[in-house]
Amino acid sequence: MAVDLANIERAEVSSTGSPVIKIFLRHGSFIVSLLTILTLGLAWEFAKPLGIPGLLRVPSPSTIVTASAELLHSPTFWQACYKSTLRIIAGFSLAQIVGIPLGFVMATNRTIFNSAFPVAETLRPIPPVAWIPISIIFWPTREESTVFIVFLGAFWIVLLNTIGGVSTVDKVYSRAALSLGSNRWHMLRYIIFPAAMPSIVTGMVISMGICWEMVVAAEMIAGDTGLGYLLWQSFEINATAQVLVCMFAIGLAGFLSSAAIRKLGDLLTPWSKKD
Amino acid sequence: MDGALSIRNARKIYDAKTAKVLALENIDLEIAAGEFCVVVGPSGCGKTTLLNAIAGFDTLTSGSITLDGDPLASANACASPDARRIVVFQNGALFPWRTVLWNVTCGPVMQKRLKASEANAQAMELLARVGLLDSAAKFPGELSGGQRRRVEIVRALINQPKVLLLDEPFRALDALTKNVMQEYLIELLTFVPKTVFFITHDLEEAIFLGDKVFVFSSRPAKIRQSLTIDIPKPRRHDVLTSPRFLEYKSMLSGAIHEEALRAFTIGEKELA
Numbered sequence: 001m002a003v004d005l006a007n008i009e010r011a012e013v014s015s016t017g018s019p020v021i022k023i024f025l026r027h028g029s030f031i032v033s034l035l036t037i038l039t040l041g042l043a044w045e046f047a048k049p050l051g052i053p054g055l056l057r058v059p060s061p062s063t064i065v066t067a068s069a070e071l072l073h074s075p076t077f078w079q080a081c082y083k084s085t086l087r088i089i090a091g092f093s094l095a096q097i098v099g100i101p102l103g104f105v106m107a108t109n110r111t112i113f114n115s116a117f118p119v120a121e122t123l124r125p126i127p128p129v130a131w132i133p134i135s136i137i138f139w140p141t142r143e144e145s146t147v148f149i150v151f152l153g154a155f156w157i158v159l160l161n162t163i164g165g166v167s168t169v170d171k172v173y174s175r176a177a178l179s180l181g182s183n184r185w186h187m188l189r190y191i192i193f194p195a196a197m198p199s200i201v202t203g204m205v206i207s208m209g210i211c212w213e214m215v216v217a218a219e220m221i222a223g224d225t226g227l228g229y230l231l232w233q234s235f236e237i238n239a240t241a242q243v244l245v246c247m248f249a250i251g252l253a254g255f256l257s258s259a260a261i262r263k264l265g266d267l268l269t270p271w272s273k274k275d
Numbered sequence: 276m277d278g279a280l281s282i283r284n285a286r287k288i289y290d291a292k293t294a295k296v297l298a299l300e301n302i303d304l305e306i307a308a309g310e311f312c313v314v315v316g317p318s319g320c321g322k323t324t325l326l327n328a329i330a331g332f333d334t335l336t337s338g339s340i341t342l343d344g345d346p347l348a349s350a351n352a353c354a355s356p357d358a359r360r361i362v363v364f365q366n367g368a369l370f371p372w373r374t375v376l377w378n379v380t381c382g383p384v385m386q387k388r389l390k391a392s393e394a395n396a397q398a399m400e401l402l403a404r405v406g407l408l409d410s411a412a413k414f415p416g417e418l419s420g421g422q423r424r425r426v427e428i429v430r431a432l433i434n435q436p437k438v439l440l441l442d443e444p445f446r447a448l449d450a451l452t453k454n455v456m457q458e459y460l461i462e463l464l465t466f467v468p469k470t471v472f473f474i475t476h477d478l479e480e481a482i483f484l485g486d487k488v489f490v491f492s493s494r495p496a497k498i499r500q501s502l503t504i505d506i507p508k509p510r511r512h513d514v515l516t517s518p519r520f521l522e523y524k525s526m527l528s529g530a531i532h533e534e535a536l537r538a539f540t541i542g543e544k545e546l547a
Contacts, residue, residue, distance in 0.1 A: 172368045175330075175356065176370075178355065179330065179356045180385060180386075180434065181357060181382055181385045181386035190370070190373070190381070191370065269372070271373075271414040271415075
């Protein structure tokens, strides 16, 4: 809606307005976002001298900038980013590799669905974080248990989205395909799989967000490296600015990885952009 | 030419949870090879039920349907769907995730009747005939409603079905596009003659397209009136105002209005 309004205004004003107005209208939404962030930053910076309660113990943005400059030069930080990213990739990929085929089988085979669904519904409500102790006992290394927690976080979402996508394929498509002479393989490959793809992609995007939540939680509790571990260590040694830098780094990493998955989703569903 | 469709004593009872619903009551229809048969009736009367039985999507409770003598449906049994009878669905069933060309060629290729290259050549020829050569590489979502309907009819025809089943194919189109599509269909069928079973709500569409028009009663569907339309084909839209056309319209409109009113009063909903 906001975009529409901006477009309408642009159309009306751009022919007559001054260059500054033109630039603003063209990049309006970007400028507004930037100004908002700047204003918030400044408010934060001056909240301390002004003595606003609550923010008194939080380091100011300038301290954070200094701390991030230091942190960005230390190999520990990059090592932590690298480790967390690897765990994300492993857990997320495993969740797709196991979740998508299992979802397919469950949605297309009643017997398997009836036997697997109650088990899934019993285990699903357990928060992945609650699995951390058992995971540490079960898996031989901390690395494996962390990846397992990340996997769990993504797995349920992938599974449910795949089941949902496959079981809601419009019967008009399968009927049309049958008339056109499709066999079971054609039906799966050309009809059900692509029809379920948008829902599977949604599962991927959501589960990527959960993966970051899980990796940070698992590293905080059970890790010996990674951004979550670094964040907790910084807290323990009272380096609050460093804690905040870690938080922003995790936020940025989550944002970038979700964007990457969305891009992947666009490649997997090229038709959906063309409606 | 083959494609003679014979429907005898077709009866369908739906086993709804609360009560049994009689959808079709002793329908007898004989459609000769190459004939364009139109069924008109109020919403939810059972037209689509009959079409589903011909297509192999549903069974009959009793009675039989044969195509050139081969049984398609009998009591509680039906031959599975195949390319002998292809449906063009109400809201369209082009696969949105595949290109127009893939949609058109998938039938003969999946049936292993044609190689991909042969199917492509035939598809391009048919697409050219309906003016959609440029759209072959597009996704259905990029086409207009009228273009999609044309692709879907082409997709049906390339399979050389014995009978074409059209379930209110032009329902979602605006009135002007609908008129053009009707002319397109008639023109296409002069090139590739087919037996057609066409369902509609629209009386003018029925008379304009049909060789025979059957008026179905509100549920349970019975044949309330049947009429042979004796206007030579190919028909153009100017026949809509011709005295003979208007005469046919007045012969049928009374019965249709009465049935629509009955369905309206009962509050019929579509079952299948």
